[in-house]
Amino acid sequence: MTESAPTDLRERTRRVVRQQISETATQLFIEHGFAATTIEQIAEAAGVSRRSFFRYFPSKEDVILGELVERGPLVADALAARPEDEPPWDALRAALLSLRQSRAQDDRAELEIGRMLYETPTLRARHLEKQLAWESLLVPVLAERIRSTAQNAAIDPELQASAIVSGSLACLDVASKTWILGDGARNLTQLYDEAVAAIRR
Structure with a gap:
């Protein structure tokens, strides 16, 4: 395994999780409205912590x-x-x-x-x-x-x-x-x- 393999795997995993959060949040926004949807709701529905949410999205x-x-x-x-x-x-x-x-x-x-x-x-x-x-x-x-x-x-x-x-x-x-x-x-x-x-x- 090359040195870059672990890095590539981490990056792919990061992209997958980011996409999952994005899709979950978008669905919640459509269902409940942007203002009514909280970061806590997004994190819970996506199966991540609030802290993890901010690792992927600043806001x-x-x-x-x-x-x-x-x-x-x-x-x-x-x-x-x-x-x-x-x-x-x-x-x-x-x-x-x-x-x-x-x-x-x-x-x-x-x-x-x-x-x-x-x-x-x-x-x-x-x-x-x-x-x-x-x-x-x-x-x-x-x-x-x-x-x-x-x-x-x-x-x-x-x-x-x-x-x-x-x-x-x-x-x-x-x-x-x-x-x-x-x-x-x-x-x-x-x-x-x-x-x-x-x-x-």
């Missing part, structure tokens, strides 16, 4: 939003892998869609979690914080793409990349809110495309 909000942070580097990698000649808006759209398409979708659960995000002030504030973290990852990648293909030397790649990333994430936020308020009746990707088209006109 109750991070149970919902932790995965959002983890997706950021995946989107950045997908963006970097797009064809060099692809327009910036299109490349970013494809990167965002690749992440959604790579995950198993449970629209009903996503709707319930989405409602929590918009109806719970602490979750909403943390969500915006995580969105800023995505921007810090995506802007340098997009700026480099713009820099490598720019025809106009006067163009500011960082400024353009910041505007496109901020605009795209704002459109995603608007599309998600519309999707949630409409109880998932409309296609989320189509809503995002319509929002982007509105600001690119």
Whole structure:
């Protein structure tokens, strides 16, 4: 057995327990509401101690939003892998869609979690914080793409990349809110495309 084997096993075990806590908490949030669900209830239902809960999640909000942070580097990698000649808006759209398409979708659960995000002030504030973290990852990648293909030397790649990333994430936020308020009746990707088209006109 190699030296890294015990470490790998511990990491796999940690991921399994973290996922178990996350799934248990999400179910409790859906059944009882975010505010009404306590950390003690989550820990008991997941079969861990309250102290153990905090080894995996800094707060109750991070149970919902932790995965959002983890997706950021995946989107950045997908963006970097797009064809060099692809327009910036299109490349970013494809990167965002690749992440959604790579995950198993449970629209009903996503709707319930989405409602929590918009109806719970602490979750909403943390969500915006995580969105800023995505921007810090995506802007340098997009700026480099713009820099490598720019025809106009006067163009500011960082400024353009910041505007496109901020605009795209704002459109995603608007599309998600519309999707949630409409109880998932409309296609989320189509809503995002319509929002982007509105600001690119």
